[in-house]
Amino acid sequence: MSKREKILSATWPRELVSWFEREHRPMPWRSDPSPYKVWVSEIMLQQTQVVTVIPYFDRFVSRFPSFKALAAADLQEVLKLWEGLGYYSRARNLHQAARALDEKYDGKPPRTATDLREFPGIGAYTAAAIASIAFGEPVPSVDGNVLRVCSRLWGIETPLRDKALADDVRARLTPLIRTVNPSHFNQAMMETGALICKPRNPHCDQCLLSRYCVAFKTSRTGELPVVEKAEKVPHYRIAVGVIWKKGRILIARRAEKQMLGGLWEFPGGKQGKAEALEQTVMREIEEETGLKVKVGPPYATVKHAYSHFKITITAFRCDWLSGRALPKASVELKWIPPADLPNYPMPRANRRLAGAIGDCPD
Template sequence: MRLKEWFASCHRNLPWRETRDPYSIWVSEVMLQQTQVNTVIPYYRRFTERFSTVLLLADADFQEALKLWEGLGYYSRIRNFHKAAGRVRDLFGGVVPQDWMSFRALPGVGDYIAAAVLSIASGQPYAVVDGNVKRVLARLLLMNMPTNHPTSHKVYLEPALQLLDTGDPGLHNQALMELGAMVCKPAAPLCETCPVQTDCMAFRLRQTVNYPHRLKKPDTPLYAVAVGVVYRDDRVLITQRKPDGLLGGLWEFPGGKIREMESAEDACIREIREETGISVCVQSHLTQVRHAYTHFKIVMDVFICRYLEGSVRLNGPCDYRWAAMDELERYPFPGANRKFMKLLKL
């Protein structure tokens, strides 16, 4: 009760909280996985403005949906979401299914998204367990299971279900997530303002700094990469990544990993030849950018190259264009490419 009252008076006004439409709530939950609320807001507005219904998304070209996702990262989310929208059109007549079995079976819908959408949109008694909820529960109940352990979802689901307010599960889930995001913060929980302080074991035992437990992440590897902006007259070569896998469907400038004892220039020339079949020469070093992905980081040397000979025959990527500079904005690019593309316009 105290939790819901606190939520009613203290919650943030977020655009997806103004609707009970399952599709709109689904959009927000897909975007919010691994991504901060403030980053998501403008993406959510643009996406739901263009694709206001699941049918509009299902009928759209995937590249258009991907372009609206550009910069949000974790691109398998939009790949699966676009596929799922197609299934909703083909199997459910364009109505997002509201039973667990059907909805959970759609591409990209895991336990978290299913529980969030079904509880918020149609008040079904499913408990949401995300990182925020696990942190609150670990402190509230002094739970030792590391919150990033692969099987932690199952362990935290049990108390989450016991605490669930079945009178309004959607509101309860949102309140618990909001409490984790705004009050029970990872480093310094704001216990003095917490509505569940009197029930919290970690607070009572002065253990808040020791909870939740987390497994230490292995060090992230760093890869050195060389990339070329290849000019042929006033056009540049861009290639499209294969549809599945990391950054699937996005466009990029060709290149790849630098081998041991190889110079960045040589790697750039070799990678472009292996990937596309054309010969290039390096004219200048444009810049060096650093970028972090989930499981690795890259340091990328970017070169301005000139086309020498050969016709493009793709080995790795699935499509290519010789694009004019003013056409580049039409294509979705990964964040690492966007970091240096602004220099090309100078």
């Protein structure tokens, strides 16, 4: 049997698709896989679990039911709806993509993964997921879950983070996806990775791939995929100030190109060497806003982990002493009544600190 005949005779893709069609979990974007809903769901699902995404998805598509509605929205409102979901560049890119679609395509997205790649926030995986689920294009969507399943299924020893692995897996899956329903095949692979072929202790007894799976047959599910040790992420100590002036507090809007771009926060920054946090907050506030402040007691300290670093952040009550607020490190500064804080999109750590602020201390 030739290699091509061997591939086409593989029965597991059909078995997997049948399993998915019988057993798949209901999700709001699955009951109505319109291009818009599939697009929004795929962006939200990047780095985020289904159960977290569902309430955000429902609120988002109810407020912005189409690319046109999203294109017409203000970015601040989009970010506010995204608040708490993290990875805010996804929201900014989605908003930009909706505007580009509205201008160039009258709100109707192109139908192929290749054409979808031109939009911000759309990588190879997301383009393939949208093209296959919304338009039935037979292109495999290969994310971390699918790489894990395939490494085990075929006994591939290329390290998980090596780009050659994704290329290899995509090349192996391409002829297979052409033999079945592409949307259901891709979703079945993702579902297998999420529910059955878990990183630790995969449920091989429930997996219909076990008959074909090299890792299972050779008792190497604990060794595959090959994962290289992750580098230790740095930890930063941050001090921010809640600056009071005449019953209002100061917040700063981050530039859109920055991490957490477009979100509002309290001014402050990283602790310097041999610096007390009170000194940090005083120095940072002067550097970032030009204001001189008196630093009071801390309101709260919270910890937060981002993908590449961790922070411990303390908010101090500060009283304005002198100066006019100038946005030296942000794009906008605003004095607001603290009761208005919920109206501004904030990063999660700042939102938690905001919860610790009481009424005006004057």
